[in-house]
Amino acid sequence: MIIMKSEATKEEVASVVKEIKKFGLKADVSRGEFRTVIGLIGDERRADFSHFATLPGVKEAFMVESPYKLISKEYGKRFDGEGERRQIRVGDVTIGGDELAIIAGPCTVEGKSQLFRIAEEVKKAGAQILRGGIFKPRSSVHSFQGLGANGREGAEEALRWLYEAGQRFEMPVVTEVRGEAQIDLVASYADIIQVGARNMYNQDLLASVARAGKPVFFKRHFGAGIDEFLSFAEYMAAEGNKDIILCERGILPLGKGKNYTRYTLDLSAIPAIQKETYLPVVADPSHATGRRDLIFNMSCAAVAAGASGLMIEAHYDPSEAMVDGMQMITPDELKEVISACRKIHKLVAAKNEAKVVNG
Ligand code: PEP
Numbered sequence: 001m002i003i004m005k006s007e008a009t010k011e012e013v014a015s016v017v018k019e020i021k022k023f024g025l026k027a028d029v030s031r032g033e034f035r036t037v038i039g040l041i042g043d044e045r046r047a048d049f050s051h052f053a054t055l056p057g058v059k060e061a062f063m064v065e066s067p068y069k070l071i072s073k074e075y076g077k078r079f080d081g082e083g084e085r086r087q088i089r090v091g092d093v094t095i096g097g098d099e100l101a102i103i104a105g106p107c108t109v110e111g112k113s114q115l116f117r118i119a120e121e122v123k124k125a126g127a128q129i130l131r132g133g134i135f136k137p138r139s140s141v142h143s144f145q146g147l148g149a150n151g152r153e154g155a156e157e158a159l160r161w162l163y164e165a166g167q168r169f170e171m172p173v174v175t176e177v178r179g180e181a182q183i184d185l186v187a188s189y190a191d192i193i194q195v196g197a198r199n200m201y202n203q204d205l206l207a208s209v210a211r212a213g214k215p216v217f218f219k220r221h222f223g224a225g226i227d228e229f230l231s232f233a234e235y236m237a238a239e240g241n242k243d244i245i246l247c248e249r250g251i252l253p254l255g256k257g258k259n260y261t262r263y264t265l266d267l268s269a270i271p272a273i274q275k276e277t278y279l280p281v282v283a284d285p286s287h288a289t290g291r292r293d294l295i296f297n298m299s300c301a302a303v304a305a306g307a308s309g310l311m312i313e314a315h316y317d318p319s320e321a322m323v324d325g326m327q328m329i330t331p332d333e334l335k336e337v338i339s340a341c342r343k344i345h346k347l348v349a350a351k352n353e354a355k356v357v358n359g
């Protein structure tokens, strides 16, 4: 990591970047309000830090041996002075800001009227971002794969509905890409690109998604440790995209008996991740539990644990849904969840603020 002096010029920053490249490394230049910080990408052991320290405009140069440094709290602190939480703005919505961000919608886009009706109803219930799967990562090839499977035209039609529903009901939209070939198309309609749990380890996909330049909704793999989750988020940060929303969506349950839930929502991961990184964390109680009767409690718990937002699957008639009906709640139920969670979020935010004020 190289910290520039506050008065360092653009030319000085550019010549430091040039020197970094001589060592076969890439540079991540972060310009904060008060100073510029440069993160080295690649094997830092190749670099000569004592040389960097002598370059004009450099205040400090030192090695950080961590698999995730560009998204670390420490790095955030260096360039914006605080580094507490990155606020990711999408349209009028901020994720990681003062307000709890609610993402809701169907598991899967099944048709225009289904999507528009759900969009209207979740918006009324208080959701700010609309979700809807088009390229679905199903366990069985024989299950409905989403309208994305209907060739480019089918996919584009569904993406257009999603975009139009977002426009009509004033919500940014998020949908998943399952493979690299879908990125350009999805990026031209979606405000946020989702990388699903099963693709968390796909480095090439992550780099390409990051380069699309849109905020990324990044889901933790159900078998991944927190360190791995953050290390793979770093692949996107290394492409210069730090608008990464981390999503805790449940990990594999332990034991050989019946677990009664689809996965285990890793509640303690939420504050633990928040101590490591400035990126916001959103919880997905829908995929974590697989049970609509648990959504209220687990949403409240996730927000109490410090989540910056929730992703919840909702449908006017969950029994009609082609995918994940058993975990979907109705818009009326969503309204109750949102109302309770907003209160909890205020309490938790007040506690965090008090901590900062008290030093
Ligand atoms: C989803 O959000 O639509 C989804 C399939 O979730 P996950 O990748 O977490 O299983």
Ligand code: MN
Pocket (backbone or CB within 6 Å): 107, 108, 287, 313, 323, 324
């Ligand atoms: Mn689903």
